[in-house]
Amino acid sequence: MADRKPKNKIVWIIAIAMALMLLLFAVLQFSAKRYVENLLNKKIPDHIHLVYDKIEVNLLTGSLLITDVTLDISNRNAGNEHTEMHLESISMEGFGYYNYILGNTIGADKIKLLNPKVRYYNDNTTNKITSDKPLETGTEKVFVLDHLEIEDGEIVNIQNETNTIKFTVENFNLSLENLQLDKETVTHKIPFSYGDYKLNTGKVYADLGPYEALSLSGTNIDKRVLQLSNLSLKSKYNKRTLSKKLDKEHDYIDLEIPKVRLVNMDFGFRAERFFLNTKSVVFQNPKMQIYRDKLVQDDYEQKKLYSQMLRELPIDLNISEVRIKDGYIAYSELVKTGTVPGEIVFSDLKASMSNVSNIYENEEKTEIMAKAKLMGEAPIELTWNFDSKEGNDPFFVSGVVTNFKSKSINQFLRSNLRAEAEGDVEELYFTLSGDAVSASGDMKMNYEDFRFTVLKKDRMGVNKLLTFVGNIFTNDGSKSDKMGYRYGEIYAERDKTKSFFNYLWLNVMDGMVNTLTGDGEKD
Template sequence: MKRSFKKIVYTVLALGAVFIIGTVSINIILKNKLEDFIKTRLPENMIRSYDDITVETFGGSLSITNASLIIRNKKNNQEHTFVNVEKLKISDISYWNYLFNEEIHIENISLESPTIAHYENRIEKNEDSRRNSFVSIYKPIIIENLKINNTKLAIFEKGKDSTKLYTKGLSVELDGIKIDKKTITQKIPIEYKTYKAKSDTVFVKLGPYENLTAKGFRIENRNAKFNDLTLKTKYSKRKLSRLITKERDHYNLSLNSVSINSIDFGFKHNRFFAKSTMISLTAPSLEIYRDKLVVDDLKTKPLYSKMLRDLPFELTVDSLKITDGKIKYEERQNAENMGGSINFENLNAEMANVSNTYKSPTKTEIEIKSNFMGKTPITVNWSFDVQNMEDQFQFRAEVGQLVAERLNSFTEPNLKVMLEGNTNKTYFTIDGNNTSSTIDMKINYSDFKVILLQKDGKDKNKFLSTIANIFISKNSEKKDEFYKEGKANATRNKSKSVFNFLWINVKEALIKILI
């Protein structure tokens, strides 16, 4: 009995020893194979290092601590991309699928606190960027879940103001990932089922003059929300005027939030597409300043229909909504002052079919309600067909009671003109295209008067004011008429904006009616 028990004990101990030795040996073999893969299978222009590799055969997992990767040009060895990861962990590797299904199947991959820095200006122009210059895919890779936590990402370009993109606290999670010989050659080299992401801070350099920032964003279930966005010119108004050689607007835009619903994007026939059922902008506040003393930019300014039509990608936005917006436009035309302004408050807008994928006769429809210069209600209906090559459009507006003096903040410093009186109700419709337009207007007004100022803008020019008011009809009422009506034509200056075109129409109609 004792001998039998001893044999059992010895057998169990022997099997245990074999199992332990076998497990340790397999761990060592797999670790050596992984180290060999890192040394031999990665391209020579990638410098890699790490502190330690841990392999757990029984649990089917491995981890790499303090891993780093440096990518350099093949020809001149200039280093341009730097990646550091505190810990990379791969869990639940399926050996069965690897041995019998000829695929690498992994349950989870996590990267903790990666830091990525990429220098665009260091990449050689003729550097081979084909997919096969990186890791070749010999077996399909299936990853059930990939998590990248607390990332710092920065992209730099040449120059003193070199930061092109920066984000911190970025976390991304992808489910249902597949990588194979087919996907690795595509524009987006992986396929996935779902994704979500979030970040604390985002900075994007939009060009030499403007920056975009957001305090944070979250994307989940194909819905995104960006908080506290700002788009600003990074120079003061005066400094921008000194730096530019041609006229350019100074911007200051802030938004409480931007929500994008049902996001879809990718490539179709090698052309990028982006879709959303609804984009909502909450409490946008936009200030635009234009210095007319700077030389005019005479290049052609396209209308919005052409801008959408000529986008280098397919855009489909079913609806776009603006809630509680503000717009202030300042214009400087005289050196002795900083110009005057007009403003819109309590602006609410709904837009349909903001897209270049819809076919004719589907139109982009814009409806706007706002208060102009304080208390004057204004309603706008604007429509155009993006696919119409002549850029035909219709712009209809209804303007409520306006005290003319409220416009003096703009007309007095810029035009040396003061206005008096009231417009009680104004309707107008503009039918136009890329070159010309027709406007129909009817207006009810009373006690209207124009006061022309001296060149210094301080004193009245009594003589010219008297002459001007001889030709201006003070009231719209005459006998049984309540509204005065007028029709005018306008020709577009294609070097000016669409709003300049609208203003020319209104001005021509007012001249017809008032004089």
């Protein structure tokens, strides 16, 4: 009996201790929940309105769950609401008490945002927030998060004035590892550092302005490989409606690319400037149709050559290689009312571009090589390089066209040049070097029975006089060297209100005229 009393006493002590511990834990659990509620209800700035259903806190696991969350954010000064967000839940797991209490680190294993729906309203006053209080960027606390997950989100950007959608992303899913925010990173454009990430989305839509819109059926980023599915860049209106809305010339565009793939992609900010680096970009089976209504007022704004465009990009771009696989391009122009638009087609297009960069870490030029079939028949090759570092935009182009049947391009010639052609071009070679002002080069052709027919202004009949006079000066190909070639020179000055390809066309046309009408001898 004597031994039993001490044992009972020990049991009672243990039971009382456990009860006290449970009571203390319950008090701490309740206090923690009240602390979080007080923090959310009283510490959030006035321009942010937060509503939620319930809060669950578990001190043992260091977890937090907030359900049915609605967050409205207004402009601090103007008071107008610009962001609405609703989430099914916000959860946190593995809060680090030890480092928080004894150190300067606020950390957790995982934060998850479930089904966030974001609506952002563009407003001109949103970016004009002013405050007499200086921005506090320094902090001694370090925030560390092992894993951030956003599941099944949606983002919609709405233009406030017109109530039109400018940008949407459906089924937004993001996984981000090893986030850290400290007094150094908080001053950066992206205020935290991070490790590996994964991103995939459903449909993406972007309004690119008054005339075009871009859409994707989905995106996926994993291990720094980005894949875009079913990219579409199209005019918002059909050709006729677009022409009625224009006050100056603007192309109708219909571009579809089933797959775009970027490999070894890296992006971010260096100081205040955004950068994008990638080893390879591949466009699979792009199909583009461009239509220009020449009856609309010309656009006399000066156009930039591609080297200047690259040099003046607002971002740092460095792409080692760009490839186009099995592409198709059709360009058509309407020159006269009541006529069929003339069209030029390039099919089976394969192209590679190297050193597409404005970083200038090396002295390499941008090199382009392209092969296609002109009008679906004649093989055409183009080699082109330019140096975006140089202010005068120097470039070099060489091209080859073989087995070209001139009748295949007559639809374009009738519409655009009021002419038709007869005969075959077996081989055409040209080389061309120039800059932003002018270009020169040489050409050689091997052709048979090549002749022009000049049409009347209404394109309904032949202008016999001009056709006769023109063909007096056009050699049919019979007067050539022993290899069957005739030679010509090229010179053209650039019209700065036109594109680079207009510049290239002027040079090729000058070379053809010189080859056809000159003495045909090699200098």
